[in-house]
Amino acid sequence: xxxxxxxxxxxxxxxxxxxxxxxxxxxxxxxxxxxxxxxxxxxxxxxxxxxxxxxxxxxxxxxxxxxxxxxxxxxxxxxxxxxxxxxxxxxxxxxxxxxxxxxxxxxxxxxxxxxxxxxxxxxxxxxxxxxxxxxxxxxxxxxxxxxxxxxxxxxxxxxxxxxxxxxxxxxxxxxxxxxxxxxxxxxxxxxxxxxxxxxxxxxxxxxxxxxxxxxxxxxxxxxxxxxxxxxxxxxxxxxxxxxxxxxxxxxxxxxxxxxxxxxxxxxxxxxxxxxxxxxxxxxxxxxxxxxxxxxxxxxxxxxxxxxxxxxxxxxxxxxxxxxxxxxxxxxxxxxxxxxxxxxxxxxxxxxxxxxxxxxxxxxxxxxxxxxxxxxxxxxxxxxx
Amino acid sequence: xxxxxxxxxxxxxxxxxxxxxxxxxxxxxxxxxxxxxxxxxxxxxxxxxxxxxxxxxxxxxxxxxxxxxxxxxxxxxxxxxxxxxxxxxxxxxxxxxxxxxxxxxxxxxxxxxxxxxxxxxxxxxxxxxxxxxxxxxxxxxxxxxxxxxxxxxxxxxxxxxxxxxxxxxxxxxxxxxxxxxxxxxxxxxxxxxxxxxxxxxxxxxxxxxxxxxxxxxxxxxxxxxxxxxxxxxxxxxxxxxxxxxxxxxxxxxxxxxxxxxxxxxxxxxxxxxxxxxxxxxxxxxxxxxxxxxxxxxxxxxxxxxxxxxxxxxxxxxxxxxxxxxxxxxxxxxxxx
Numbered sequence: 001x002x003x004x005x006x007x008x009x010x011x012x013x014x015x016x017x018x019x020x021x022x023x024x025x026x027x028x029x030x031x032x033x034x035x036x037x038x039x040x041x042x043x044x045x046x047x048x049x050x051x052x053x054x055x056x057x058x059x060x061x062x063x064x065x066x067x068x069x070x071x072x073x074x075x076x077x078x079x080x081x082x083x084x085x086x087x088x089x090x091x092x093x094x095x096x097x098x099x100x101x102x103x104x105x106x107x108x109x110x111x112x113x114x115x116x117x118x119x120x121x122x123x124x125x126x127x128x129x130x131x132x133x134x135x136x137x138x139x140x141x142x143x144x145x146x147x148x149x150x151x152x153x154x155x156x157x158x159x160x161x162x163x164x165x166x167x168x169x170x171x172x173x174x175x176x177x178x179x180x181x182x183x184x185x186x187x188x189x190x191x192x193x194x195x196x197x198x199x200x201x202x203x204x205x206x207x208x209x210x211x212x213x214x215x216x217x218x219x220x221x222x223x224x225x226x227x228x229x230x231x232x233x234x235x236x237x238x239x240x241x242x243x244x245x246x247x248x249x250x251x252x253x254x255x256x257x258x259x260x261x262x263x264x265x266x267x268x269x270x271x272x273x274x275x276x277x278x279x280x281x282x283x284x285x286x287x288x289x290x291x292x293x294x295x296x297x298x299x300x301x302x303x304x305x306x307x308x309x310x311x312x313x314x315x316x317x318x319x320x321x322x323x324x325x326x327x328x329x330x331x332x333x334x335x336x337x338x339x340x341x342x343x344x345x346x347x348x349x350x351x352x353x354x355x356x357x358x359x360x361x362x363x364x365x366x367x368x369x370x371x372x373x374x375x376x377x378x379x380x381x382x383x384x
Numbered sequence: 385x386x387x388x389x390x391x392x393x394x395x396x397x398x399x400x401x402x403x404x405x406x407x408x409x410x411x412x413x414x415x416x417x418x419x420x421x422x423x424x425x426x427x428x429x430x431x432x433x434x435x436x437x438x439x440x441x442x443x444x445x446x447x448x449x450x451x452x453x454x455x456x457x458x459x460x461x462x463x464x465x466x467x468x469x470x471x472x473x474x475x476x477x478x479x480x481x482x483x484x485x486x487x488x489x490x491x492x493x494x495x496x497x498x499x500x501x502x503x504x505x506x507x508x509x510x511x512x513x514x515x516x517x518x519x520x521x522x523x524x525x526x527x528x529x530x531x532x533x534x535x536x537x538x539x540x541x542x543x544x545x546x547x548x549x550x551x552x553x554x555x556x557x558x559x560x561x562x563x564x565x566x567x568x569x570x571x572x573x574x575x576x577x578x579x580x581x582x583x584x585x586x587x588x589x590x591x592x593x594x595x596x597x598x599x600x601x602x603x604x605x606x607x608x609x610x611x612x613x614x615x616x617x618x619x620x621x622x623x624x625x626x627x628x629x630x631x632x633x634x635x636x637x638x639x640x641x642x643x644x645x646x647x648x649x650x651x652x653x654x655x656x657x658x659x660x661x662x663x664x665x666x667x668x669x670x671x672x673x674x675x676x677x678x679x680x681x682x683x684x685x686x687x688x689x690x691x692x693x694x695x696x697x698x699x700x701x702x703x704x705x706x707x708x709x710x711x712x713x714x715x716x717x718x719x720x
Contacts, residue, residue: 255710
């Protein structure tokens, strides 16, 4: 963490290269930003400010922590939802690929996983926006009108953001919270039911329970309409990030399932008379969970990068309209980059880093829970 | 003799992976395409029409002027036509300059919004992509090897510092760093080779070093290392003869992953216009999306799809070879 901050500090000093003033003015500005002090003093000031949660002010005088607090939930929501959906979907696809006997299906899923993993994000976002606005809009448009229609549709998508910006941050946090809580609840429910009647809840039913519970909580807070609106606005980036993220998990689970297929405990399970599906989901898939999770830890920063790129790609103005006015961290980041507002850029990178570290910690904890053999002990590692 | 047999065993294992073979075939196809471009330019294609930066081709098409358009390919509405000639009436013929359609012998993939041949552009962009990808991949592998080797050799505080640096770099993802460098003061220096090297340095010291270090530590804990030490090998010999052979396949894997990541990152950075690369798959997509559609109805799918497809397939090819190499690197992965 400290090293990260030290890394981050380096571009901070560049600020004075871009100060507009010359000579005396510049000296005044440098004094104001504390740039004339020695490096270690700047670093101490920065660290002190950071620990107390004060990220300074942007070049336009707005406190950075305030901007971040407004933008963070948008990005975090897409991140949490997309990572969750991608993990479930990737795990399911990998299970199917690793277990099936049909080579054509196997190769199709593998190839599409690789391709989805390496799609070019700006093209993906453009294609999604175009496809959605054409599929859901009126069909018989002339070519020029079709483009107009696309932009109108996307503006309508974002109307809730444009009409009432305040109060949304809270709703977004609520959505993130319910998403995580309800996912945990469904897993817990599944375990209880399994223990009581020795039967799995079917996946579709789990999904239905999950969605219904989310809706119920949103309704309880009487924020359902707004939450659904926001979800509609976020749908496209969500789909794009999911497409970019699920491929890797599919491949890892696929490889692990392939290996598990010849194991003795699989034969035992078959000999017990369990159905093929049950063998796959309850015995082989358990083996595949851990490698998928540990692979996920290292690929999380790249999912986050993908998210940043996707988010920004949606806001790039292109000639064919279809650019989404989307308030997210990366939009801010790139705008700040173009405006050379480096303190804001550093703030954005810090927040992205914090999301990444937070997600890593959560997955590490999950890993310890799922695999009791894992011990987090420095001494043990050194002994190795 | 022994080395060779290991090589052939690995090759056999690699050849069993159909996806990896497909990846090799695709990379070879791309290499051939990249090599073919200068030859085609100097023999079959004339520079005025096919040059990837300033070639141009257009045709004259006749449009019937109508009130309401039913077929945009042959008809034009009165208001638009009157922009060029105010005396037009319904039923007149308006001659306009348009671009040749795709899937013809002259322009297999059509032309983009400026009338440049898409096939020529895509082929011309193959060589810089190879340069970016390979320089990124090779530097990723080398930096990762050096980091993990140093960490394994010295342990203790050197290891602590290096692994902290790696963790820090994991948090700051390489594509984002490239964008920031491109937008910042280093834009002019960000050619394909430098781009690849910086990307590889960050990837190698970050993600690759984390994985390779843990692999190195787990290999060092194996009994045969102790056996070698008992047999009298010193630390240098152990690392050279017993540790490195276990790290090389993983380094190869990260070489390939580095290539596929760098290609997408390079495309994105040049899509945003933050690098000095003039001709690139990313810039083709940028021009196709950002330039207003001059005398063309609809969206230039041919330029968009070919360039995006080229990026995706190129990086997917290296990724698939990487999957094949992973099978070699972790033969026991499947049975643990």
